[in-house]
Amino acid sequence: MSASVTAVEETPGKAGRRHPESGGAEQSRSAFARMLRKGKGPLPIIGSALSLLAVMLFSLGLGKYPIAPKEILQFLCQKYFGATFFPAERMRLLNSILVEIRLPRILAAALIGSALSTSGAAFQAMFVNPLVSPSLLGVLAGASFGAALGIVYLKSWYAVQIATFLGGLIAVVIAVGIARVYRVNSTIMLVLGGIISGALFTSLLTLVKYLADPYNQLPVIVNWLMGSLTFSDRSMVIKTSIPICLGLLVLLLFSRHLNVLSMGDEEARSLGVNVNRVRLLVIFCATVVSTLTVVLAGTIAWVGLIVPHLTRMITGPDNRKLIPATILIGAAYLIVVDDISRLAFSYEIPIGIVTALLGIPCFAFVLRNARKGWS
Amino acid sequence: MNFRLTPVLLLMASLVSSAYGREIVDMSGRKVTVPDNITRLYAPSPYGAYLMYALAPDLMTGLMFERQNNTTKFLPKQLDGLPVIGGLGMGPNANPETLIKTHPQVLIMWKNDRNPVDERTTAMLDKLNIPYIFVEASNMNEYPEAIRFVGRLLHREKRAEEMAKAAEKILAGTSAAVNKVPASQRPKVYYAEGVDGLSTECNDSIHTELLRLEGDVDVHRCHTSSHMGMEKISLEQIIMDRPDVIVAQEKFFYDKVYKDPAWQEVKAVKEHRVYLIPRTPLNWFDRPPSFMRFMGLEWLTNCVYPRQYPLDLVKQTKAFYKTFLGVTLTDQDVREIIQQ
Numbered sequence: 007m008s009a010s011v012t013a014v015e016e017t018p019g020k021a022g023r024r025h026p027e028s029g030g031a032e033q034s035r036s037a038f039a040r041m042l043r044k045g046k047g048p049l050p051i052i053g054s055a056l057s058l059l060a061v062m063l064f065s066l067g068l069g070k071y072p073i074a075p076k077e078i079l080q081f082l083c084q085k086y087f088g089a090t091f092f093p094a095e096r097m098r099l100l101n102s103i104l105v106e107i108r109l110p111r112i113l114a115a116a117l118i119g120s121a122l123s124t125s126g127a128a129f130q131a132m133f134v135n136p137l138v139s140p141s142l143l144g145v146l147a148g149a150s151f152g153a154a155l156g157i158v159y160l161k162s163w164y165a166v167q168i169a170t171f172l173g174g175l176i177a178v179v180i181a182v183g184i185a186r187v188y189r190v191n192s193t194i195m196l197v198l199g200g201i202i203s204g205a206l207f208t209s210l211l212t213l214v215k216y217l218a219d220p221y222n223q224l225p226v227i228v229n230w231l232m233g234s235l236t237f238s239d240r241s242m243v244i245k246t247s248i249p250i251c252l253g254l255l256v257l258l259l260f261s262r263h264l265n266v267l268s269m270g271d272e273e274a275r276s277l278g279v280n281v282n283r284v285r286l287l288v289i290f291c292a293t294v295v296s297t298l299t300v301v302l303a304g305t306i307a308w309v310g311l312i313v314p315h316l317t318r319m320i321t322g323p324d325n326r327k328l329i330p331a332t333i334l335i336g337a338a339y340l341i342v343v344d345d346i347s348r349l350a351f352s353y354e355i356p357i358g359i360v361t362a363l364l365g366i367p368c369f370a371f372v373l374r375n376a377r378k379g380w381s
Numbered sequence: 382m383n384f385r386l387t388p389v390l391l392l393m394a395s396l397v398s399s400a401y402g403r404e405i406v407d408m409s410g411r412k413v414t415v416p417d418n419i420t421r422l423y424a425p426s427p428y429g430a431y432l433m434y435a436l437a438p439d440l441m442t443g444l445m446f447e448r449q450n451n452t453t454k455f456l457p458k459q460l461d462g463l464p465v466i467g468g469l470g471m472g473p474n475a476n477p478e479t480l481i482k483t484h485p486q487v488l489i490m491w492k493n494d495r496n497p498v499d500e501r502t503t504a505m506l507d508k509l510n511i512p513y514i515f516v517e518a519s520n521m522n523e524y525p526e527a528i529r530f531v532g533r534l535l536h537r538e539k540r541a542e543e544m545a546k547a548a549e550k551i552l553a554g555t556s557a558a559v560n561k562v563p564a565s566q567r568p569k570v571y572y573a574e575g576v577d578g579l580s581t582e583c584n585d586s587i588h589t590e591l592l593r594l595e596g597d598v599d600v601h602r603c604h605t606s607s608h609m610g611m612e613k614i615s616l617e618q619i620i621m622d623r624p625d626v627i628v629a630q631e632k633f634f635y636d637k638v639y640k641d642p643a644w645q646e647v648k649a650v651k652e653h654r655v656y657l658i659p660r661t662p663l664n665w666f667d668r669p670p671s672f673m674r675f676m677g678l679e680w681l682t683n684c685v686y687p688r689q690y691p692l693d694l695v696k697q698t699k700a701f702y703k704t705f706l707g708v709t710l711t712d713q714d715v716r717e718i719i720q721q
Binding site: 069070071098099102103105106107108110162163216217219220221222225226228229234236237239240348352353354355356 | 575614617620621643645667
């Protein structure tokens with residue numbers, strides 16, 4: 007018993023799983039309480055919100071077209087407070103660059119960063135595993151396949167976007183379906199279902215790439231798979247922001263349930279949580295938001311894996327703090343990465359490449375902490 | 382034993398020589414023996430296949446790619462019903478047995494300085510035991526000669542000459558128009574690819590040959606040897622480059638560019654000089670680079686230099702499709718092709 011308590015202090019999730027039958031509801035509750043006590047006050051969330059704001063403002067001043075910070079301030083004064091610094095023509099140019107080009111892109115990066123990071127954090131809690139990313143159930147593979155299929159066989163770009171979205175959903179439905187067919191309600195079956203579904207759609211994607219016209223369609227597919235925020239214009243950002251924000255809101259509201267799920271199924275049941283229903287809801291929300299990121303900007307890997315870890319270093323493992331902080335830090339992270347992708351060279355580097363190049367060393371660093379316990 | 386076989390061998394040799402009647406030198410200098418009268422051929426490379434659409438659709442034993450549904454009516458009828466075989470060296474690989482099963486007498490390979498044929502492909506070709514011929518054209522100025530070469534090979538000199546002449550006339554006419562404008566006064570052109578319009582090509586890319594023929598007017602000045610292309614560029618960069626003209630590949634982009642507030646500060650958009658590249662049945666500009674680019678060259682010269690190169694686009698499109706593809710277009714067809 008005492009051994010179990012020490013373990014709980016270090017790693018609540020694993021400890022719970024190691025002793026599924028031993029303590030019953032009471033022990034689970036105490037482990038739960040201990041875990042929450044580990045978290046810090048509201049400071050991390052306020053801090054992340056402020057840093058997101060700072061990153062957004064800073065990024066608004068960055069770009070290929072030279073605009074001085076002073077000009078941006080004057081522009082804002084003129085636009086909203088009626089001051090007159092610039093002639094109308096210069097004003098139109100500044101408006102175009104700041105409001106129509108940079109702002110939608112910053113917002114797109116924020117949305118995508120939040121969506122991927124939060125679904126990653128939710129999955130990591132749910133599967134009680136630090137190596138989990140949003141693509142676990144095959145959503146990115148499915149969406150990529152949908153996009154590629156659309157690029158080759160569908161004519162309108164809207165149809166391609168719908169195919170992308172459906173591809174992501176179908177992949178996850180297959181993964182969950184496989185787990186259901188065997189009537190084993192465990193996360194391990196879901197993971198296996200995800201591996202099968204992901205592998206299936208990856209091979210289908212390869213097939214479509216092979217069949218695509220090498221002059222015309224293949225470069226489009228390859229570019230898409232590298233991910234780029236240039237695809238997301240203002241109207242796309244507005245359209246996808248509603249479902250993404252709704253999905254994030256649901257995940258946020260269920261962060262307490264995620265805490266419970268992260269202790270393992272038995273404990274969650276003993277705490278009166280309908281594990282299956284909550285799990286399906288979380289999977290659904292995470293799938294919708296991460297598929298929409300592919301619709302917006304192609305596949306962007308590593309964000310959903312790294313950001314939850316970085317955030318956990320600040321907030322601790324309590325999902326009630328982790329999820330809101332992840333939303334904010336995920337947004338800030340991807341905005342910074344996108345700044346690099348648009349400014350580093352004369353051409354833009356696809357953001358998926360930058361997230362991977364930054365993410366891998368980050369992950370190697372974070373692993374050092376993960377050894378102590380995934381939380 | 383050997384002596385008794387000799388007459389049989391001689392007979393066989395004579396049969397073979399009557400089937401493989403003629404030795405020719407192909408464009409890469411190889412000596413190849415081909416039948417006197419070629420009645421079945423296959424072109425396992427996109428460049429070659431497209432030229433065959435124009436010169437010898439009736440002799441083709443198969444297609445490189447599935448044709449897109451909306452393009453079939455602008456392509457020769459003889460292509461209908463041909464199996465899709467695939468390519469060697471580029472594109473989806475052909476199954477060699479499928480290829481042999483269609484009994485082509487020669488394979489038309491395509492070679493250019495950016496697309497050398499690698500050893501694996503030639504090793505594969507040698508195994509097929511079908512004579513293969515290299516046609517070479519590294520740029521559009523070399524196309525007329527390539528067309529004439531294939532014409533001689535297939536005994537279709539007259540038709541090939543007609544096409545080669547038409548191509549040469551376009552090359553000469555457009556370059557005369559371009560040369561009337563001093564280099565410093567030539568409009569700058571941005572080539573917008575992708576649905577976001579934010580992919581483009583370097584000015585020395587294989588994909589921007591038409592822009593070089595317009596007097597090297599690509600605004601995106603850089604070097605690439607990549608065949609893939611479609612480099613990402615930021616809209617801010619485009620605003621700074623101040624292109625006078627935009628040529629767009631995607632209809633989705635073209636349809637939104639005048640409405641999208643983000644693009645309104647681009648010079649070409651302000652001046653209403655964005656043009657959508659026609660792509661039926663083959664792209665007029667690139668992707669794939671085919672003979673259709675000659676039509677594209679006329680169209681583009683007219684877009685970039687309307688005063689120096691006036692053009693009756695409908696009439697010229699009809700004439701071009703008649704000469705190269707043997708199809709007669711109605712006015713409605715032309716409108717569909719130029720997407721207006």
